[in-house]
Amino acid sequence: MKTVLLAVAAFFGLAAAPAWAQGPVSGTITDARTGEALPGATILLDGAASGTTDATGTFNISTVPAGAHEIRITFLGYDALVRPLQGQAAEQRLSAKLTPATLFTGEALVTASRANDRTAMAYTNLGKEDLAKRNFGQDLPYLLDQTPSVVVNSDAGAGVGYTDIRIRGTSNTGINMTINGVPLNDPESRGSFLVNLPDLASSINSLQVQRGVGTSQNGGAAFGASINISTLDNRREAYAETQNTYGSFRTWKNNVSFGTGLINGHFTVDGRLSRIRTDGYMNRAASDLKSYYFAAGYQVKNTLLKFITFSGREKTYQAWNGVPEPALTGDRARLQTFIDNGELSAADAARVLTEGRRYSYYTYDNQTDNYQQNHYQLHLSQGLGPNWNLGAALHLTRGFGYYESYRTRRKFVDYGLANVMIGNQTITRTNLIDQKWLDNYFYGGTFALNYQPRAGKLQATLGGAWNQFDNDHYGEIIWAQYAANLQPRQRYYFNNATKTDYNAYARATWQVLDKLGVYADVQVRHINYRIDGLEDDQNDVTTRASYTFFNPKAGATLELSPGQQLYASFAVGQREPVRADFTDRPAGDQTAKAERLEDWEGGYRFSRTGLTSLGPITALRLEANGFYMNYHNQLVATGQLNDVGAALRTNVARSYRRGAELTAFASANDKISLSSTLTLSQNRIRDYQDVVYDANYAPVVAAPRTSTISYSPAVVSAHTLEGQPLKGLRLALLLKTVSRQYLDNSQNEARSIRPYETLDFRLRYALHPSFMKEIELGLLVNNVLNREYVANGYTYSYVGASGSQETFNWFFPQATRNYLASVGLKF
Incomplete structure (x- = not known):
């Protein structure tokens, strides 16, 4: 920690360079038609957020450095206003009138499910520029790492390929994700596999993270958070951009983006092509990822019709097994226990000793996951007079792919094959290569009817969706060392799953008094789920499940003074089990x-903003949020994985998460800023009973006690210190800390992930030559202090060869010091 403090102190000294001569700018923003003030309009100076207008439409920027600048004023439903601004020592006054939007953004569906200051809940907004400065090619979870209560990890160790995100201890199966109001979570597993959409962040124009249940969303319920993504930006001016990154582990990112701007007042076309490739930090953990994004829009009067398609294709070497604990500790006695119990062969153990923490369990050269996901969305945004608008969308997602595995000494009978006779010898096992396939369609429609008067006390939304998912699961044998009746690509299992999900919700905010607002939200959601057929272990996984959920929400906000607010809310969320909760149990269970x-x-x-009483601090934001999440029959991770790396779960009758999230941001004239988040929480299972097995394989059930929920750290913090010592040059230090996480629910430190902290360094330098809009140079150094840490793992126990209980821990080590360097060009 001393090293961290020294680095921070040095950084402060660099960033606190002398400021240029500067003066204040203030003004009032009004509606060009009615003359009414527009409270909540966003003010950006040179692309950086510099505040919002208050209840009277007034804003104040306390200091604007001398020189040429650009001020941009935006307000939902109005055309953005952009003006040049010359910084000077004397005070300047700016009055601006915004006109109702002539170019729709098409975000009626997106804004319908977003939180705001009236909805009494915790949320974080990130804009295109916020994501761009974080984006060096790592997956989207890593771009959200500095937001409250977030913990991320990577199978391959460096943030590219299979990555995961947890918010308030909840995995991504409990995080609702939507793109333009369309559900992204896989309807069966409930996970959001962002590896299927590489470089999605380069096409996002805004993103909101809601923590807790949040507002009603399309798709599955949010049990830890929701992530609401929009790519519906309409840019008036033509553009062309390219971003190129190279870094450790032979990591490459290349993309090209383009847009026509507004053609003839009606048409827009935007596109992107991307490729990301890396060898990964772990041995044999390479990823080869390709994606595209294309959008075409047509606008006439109050109508916008927009077609969007985006796709990703990934090939990743399987790294989801992790590394055995002795690979990290070098404990040879413990390694022998893995050998004695068949968890590792002697050859594997030898590789553990030579490869260490970068060990890979697999050696077959095509032990890969191969998947393609194509998305198609057709959006309609229709203005219905001055106060109403309608958003609707039709969508189709087509997914298909397989993962290929080399398997040793498999029984013929398990694959529906006959034993092989060689002379008088009967061979009952063989080495083989199989592929497990998914082939699916997800389609449906969503809508949101919004009542949003320009100036009014009541805002309301009526929305909903109908979605259908059809997924074939099957396995094929593509090679076997021995085979009697094997046909080319012979299937050895097949099952089909269908899931119908529809919901309707109504939501309203009402400003009862000038200072007091109330919020109400009700949702009804119905699910039908069925599976027919056999799983790979030849178990019959026929399932019939049906659920109807009623999810009410309510809240209130009290404005103490301009810029100060108290809020409180209550919400109910309910969700169905995922596929593995049915199929990874005994047949018929x-x-x-x-x-x-x-x-x-x-x-x-x-x-x-515009503070004068706090010395050099000119902008200050603070938030303290308390939460109590009371669960009934929560499905918690047991610490074990199934054969495709998914966590196994079990219901616990009573559990809770409670804690506080503290966030702060302070800025001094845009020369230096500090943002911090700190989450303190208790995550508990009531009356938990741990089960172990004695030497006779009989279960031994411990007495009930309160225990910590797996993968739920009590303390998570993130801190970003950013400075601008020279115009166009931004330097940042990013510190992340995560306390101990338990791999199962026993609260046993022998089955846990140790606390860790990491420090990253980021540099962005923008140049504006006469022959193009911008050249930007970037550098990201991850894990500056070269820590050896792990961010994920799993565990299992059984009576071992010694006749006593044995526990086997596997971990996912993260990369030591590594870098990514980038060059971005804008035309």
Whole structure:
């Protein structure tokens, strides 16, 4: 920690360079037609957020450095206003009138499900520029790492390929993700596999993370958070851009983006092509990822019709097994236990000793996951007079692919094959290569009807969706060392799953008094789920499940003064079990129960720009949010994985998460800023009973006690210190800390991930030559202090060869010091 503090101190000394002569700018923003003030308009100076207008439409920027600048003023439903601004010592006054939008953004569906200061819940907004400065080619979870309560990890160790995100201890199966209001989560597993959409961040124009149950969303319920993504940006001016990154582990990112701007007042076309490739930090953990994005829009009067298609194709070497604990500790006695119990062969153990923490369990050269996902969306945004608008979308997602595995000494009978006779010898096992396939269609429609008067006390939305998912699961044998009746690409299992999901919701905010607003939101959601056929272990996984959920939400906000607010809310979320909760149980066992969450949230917000009472600090934002999430039948991770790396889960009758999220941001004249988040939480299972097995394989059930939920750290913090010592040059230090995480629910430190902290360094330098809009040079150094740490793992136990209980831990080491360097060009 001393090293961290020294680095921060040095950074402060560099960033606190002398400021140029500067003066204040203030003004009032009004509606060009009615003359009414527009509270909440966003003010950006040179692309950086510099505040919002207050209840009277007034804004104040306390200091604007001398020289040429650009001020941009935006407000939902109005055309953005952009003006040049010359910084000077004397005070300047700017009055601006915004006109109702002539070019729709098409975000009626997106804004319908987004939180704001009236909805009494915790959320974080990130714009295109926020994501761009974080984006060096790592997956989207890593770009969200500095937001509150977030913990990320990477199978391959460096943030490219299979990555995962947890928010408030909840994995991505409990995080609802939507793109333009369309569900992204896989309807069966409930996970969001962002590896299938590489470089998606380069096409995002805005993103909101809601923590807790949040507002009603299309798709599955949010049990830890929701991530609402929009790519519906309409840019008036033509553009062309390219971003290129190279870094450690032979990591490459290359993309090209282009747009026509607004053609003849009606048409827009945007596109992107991307490729990301890396060898990965772990041995044999390469990823080869390709994607495209294309959008074409047509606007006439109050109507916008927009077609969007985006696709990703990934090939990743399987790294989801992790490394055995002795690979990290070098404990040869413990390694022998893995050998004695058949967890590792002698050859594997020898590789553990030579490869160490970068060990890879697989050696077959095509032990790969191969998947392609194509998305098609057709959006309609229709203005219905001055106060109403309608957003609707039709969507289709086509997914298909397989993962290929080399398997040793498999029984013929398990694959529906006959034993092989060679002379008088009967061979019952063989080495083989199989492929496990997914082939699916996800399609449906969504809508949102919004009542949003320009100036009014009541805002309301009526929305919903109908979605259908059809997924074939099957396996094929493509090679066998021995085979009697094997046909080319012979299938050895097949099952089909269908899932129908529809929901309707109504939401309203009402400003009861000038200072007091209330919020209400109700949702009804119905799910039908069925599986027919056999799984790979030849078990019959026929399943029939049906659920109807009613999810109410309510809240209130109290404005203490301009920029100060108290809020409180209560929300109910319910969700169905995922596929593995049914299929990874004994045949016919459908005892997995739906989960219910009662989420209480409350907090305080403070936001102020143009400060003069705090010395050099000219902008300050603070938020303190408390939460109590009470679960019934929560499905928690057991610490074990199935054969495709998915966490196995079990219901626990009573559990809770409670804690506080503290966030702060302070800026001094845009020369130096500090943002911090700190989450303190308790994550507990009530009356938990641990089960172990004695030497006779009889279960031994421990006495009930309160225990910590797996993968739920009690303390998570993130801190970004950013400075601009020279115009166009931005330097940042990013510190992340995560406390101990338990691999299962026993709260046993022998089955846990040790606490860790990492420090990253980021540099962005923008040049504006006369022959192009911008050249930007970037550098990201991850894990500057070269820590050896792990961010994920799993565990399992059984009676071993010694006749006593043995525990086997596997971990996912993260990369030591590494770098990514980039060059971006804008035309």
